[in-house]
Amino acid sequence: MSKIAFTKFSGSGNDFIFIDNRNLEHRADEMIDFVRRVCRRGQSVGADGLMFIEPSERADFKWRFFNADGSEGEMCGNGGRCAARFARELGIAADSVSFETIAGVIDATMNGSRVKLRMTQPFDYRSDIHLDINGRGVEVDHLNTGVPHAVEFTDDVENVDIVGDGRAIRTHDAFAPAGANANFARVSGANSVILRTYERGVENETLACGTGAVATAILAAARGLVSAPVDVNVRSGEILKIYFEGAGSDVRDVYMEGETRLVYEGEMTEEALL
CATH class of the missing domain: 3.10.310.10 (Diaminopimelate Epimerase; Chain A, domain 1)
Incomplete structure (x- = not known):
């Protein structure tokens, strides 16, 4: 396995691994075991979840969000705030961004490290x-x-x-x-x-x-x-x-706002999967 570049974010204590998959190099549906392994704390990178950032025809980008157990999630609020911040770091968007999830298209605005997310209708x-x-x-x-x-x-x-x-x-x-x-x-x-x-x-x-x-x-x-x-x-x-x-x-017009942190950037080796 070649090394895989990733970025680690924290959103108010929820931590996530992000992988830029805009070139669709990784087939997310085939990465469930990979997700389980790299999200293990103490043995690998460790996280509450992992997200692949991919192209979208409906928004600025699409995410594939996986929980630490490998199950795919419809939505994650703190993960969404971190995803917006990651998109800005990648140059996908500036201080406002939209992204596609299973739950629908999400809009976010940013002010420095603080991100405000418009939620889907409860x-x-x-x-x-x-x-x-x-x-x-x-x-x-x-x-x-x-x-x-x-x-x-x-x-x-x-x-x-x-x-x-x-x-x-x-x-x-x-x-x-x-x-x-x-x-x-x-x-x-x-x-x-x-x-x-x-x-x-x-x-x-x-x-x-x-x-x-x-x-x-x-x-x-x-x-x-x-x-x-x-x-x-x-x-x-x-x-x-x-x-x-x-x-x-x-209820209507629901928003969530909080801090995000870009914790570190790195590369996973094959030993991250052992």
Whole structure:
């Protein structure tokens, strides 16, 4: 295998590997095992996901986004912000860009390292879903913000069994067959929420989840707990700002804004796959 150039980005704690595949040198559908191997932490580059940047006839570029387990994702908010920044670094676009995803065409604007992403229209709003999770009754709300999210509002977010309860919600029959990301949130003010997320495809808690932050902010507003814009404090300690009009099934004009970091550039050798 020849060396593969890549760039590593972090979006509010979510970290991603980016590969410029505009020449279609790599067939993304045949790279699932490659994705699993290079996303391993401690043994390879390590990341929450990997993205191939490819040509698009509908937008400035197209992405193929893969979770760390090799599954292809419809959308990723923090990954989308990093993708916009990567496109600017590649010279694909300046401070505004559009890109094609499975969930639809996404628009983004940039101000330095800060990126504001226009989200696809949320759908599948459901409230007051009662679940039996590891012997306790749980009430969650659900919203698809490009990917499906279940949110439990709790006063004790720090002591949640994020892996045990998160996995049980993520795989619950109520969200079959695809499952849902599991979010645990505490309202901390009239315009702020503290959030922890167990991510589908990573199958663990992550330091941030952009689509989860969006879903949580909208669902909190639907319950009358917060008003937009909402600051979502994620596990990394950073804040994602969520803008929207309306709430619940009537929500519209949804945006997410936060910082991105270009962490490093490098080349993978064949030993990255061992």
